[in-house]
Amino acid sequence: MPFTLVGPCEYREEIRKSRFITLAAPISSAADAQAFLEQNSDLNATHNCWAWKLTDQYRSSDDGEPGGTAGRPILAAIEAQEFDQVVVLVIRWYGGIQLGTGGLARAYGGGANKCLQQADRVALVNRVPLSFDCSFSELALVKLRLAELNGLVAHESFTANGVELQISLGPEHVALLQRQLADLSRGRIVLQRSSVD
Template sequence: MPATLLGPCDYREEIRKSRFLALAAPISDAAEAQAFIARHSDAAATHNCWAWKVGNQYRFSDDGEPGGTAGRPILAAIEGQDCDQVAVLVIRWYGGIPLGTGGLARAYGGSASKCLQGGERLELVARGRYACHCLFAELPLFKARLAELETLLEHETYDGTGAELQLAVPAQRLTELQRALADISRGREQLRPL
């Protein structure tokens, strides 16, 4: 199952006198990825190569290295580690010895892979979005069940009789949550897909 990082991580390596620093962090969208890359890029370095992936969206950059030798191997490392919602920046300070295209691809991909391996991971759970209405008397009991069933309360709006809830429900817990809601509301309420 895909995972993201719990927090930022890094990895340092020297290959034939070139220094490589790989930095990785969890992200939620393209803007956050670009902000991470801009914040951590080193203008004094020879190259700041990167890749990020959020669901089916991804981008990468070779930043002046020969085409396909940096950004693609970094993206391949992200996918090879079964990561998602992750950005990886690999900074290189040239040491004077050419690595060749194969050496560059191995250096960038390897640094990214080792960086991701060293980070703490959080498994990503696929969630569906649903809504329901609970009466005030039912609300505390239903909210207590949400945590047990790994369901996130995304939004709640109160009215004269109770609250309209918007929920993010893990696919494997949907049936249990539907049953809990039916029991608590005595069959009056069902989850509605959003």
Template sequence: MPFTLQTPCDYHEEIRKSRFLALAAPVESAEQALAFIEQHSDHSASHNCWAFKCGSQYRFNDDGEPGGTAGRPILAAIEGQDCDRVVVLVIRWYGGIQLGTGGLARAYGGSAAKCLQGGARVELIERIQARCHVPFAELARVKARLGDWQAVVQQECFDETGADLVLTLPSHALDQARQQLTDLSRGQIQLRTQPD
């Protein structure tokens, strides 16, 4: 099961007189990841190398380091820590000693991995959207049960007989929610997933 970070985190390391600062944060989109990189890059540093992964979208950048020695190892660290929806920026201040391509890859990938290991992580749970119409007489009881299914009301529209609810809930809770809604309402409430 993939994880994301609960909050941003950082990790400092000095390797053969070069200073490395790894910064990592949870993100919901490529745009958020790029904004984080822009906001936290230190333009006085020698290199600002980064990678992010948001579902099937990923990118990385070596920022002037030899090809494949920075961005790709950072991305490998993200994947190796089973993370998703995460951005990692590793800033390097060159200390005058060459690390070689293997040393650079180990330094960037290692700093990223240690940063992610030190951060508070939360499990990413796949959520699906479902909708149902709830009569007014059942609305309070249904809302009281939402927590049992880890369901969140995304939209609520009232009509003359009750409320149309659009919910998101973990996919593993869908069958339980359907059954309990049917039982609770004696078959009146049908939970439908999109599109039905």
């Protein structure tokens, strides 16, 4: 089961006089990853190496280090710990001692590994977007049923006739929730698949 980070995390270490700071954060898009890298890269550092993974998309950069010694080891650390929807940036200040290609790969991959190992993680649950309307009086029971099935309310808007809800729910629970809501509303509430923005 894939995991993502609960929030940003950081790990610092010194290896043979070079200083490394590893920063990681959850992302939901490639634009999120790019924004994180732009906000956190240190232009005064020797190298800002990074990798990110978002389902089947991934990118990495060695930022001037020898090819394959930084970005790929960082990405390998993300994948080895079954993370997804995560960006990792490792910032290096060169300390005057060469680490060699193996030493660089160990430093970048190791920093990413240690940062992710100590971070709070949450399992990524596959959910489908759904929408429906309910009355004001049904809202509390609807939310209770949804919470029991580990569903999320993505958006709710109040209208003159009741409440319009957009939710996300594990595909294995859709039929059960439809039955529960039909029972609750005497067949009036019907779940509909929503398109994702």
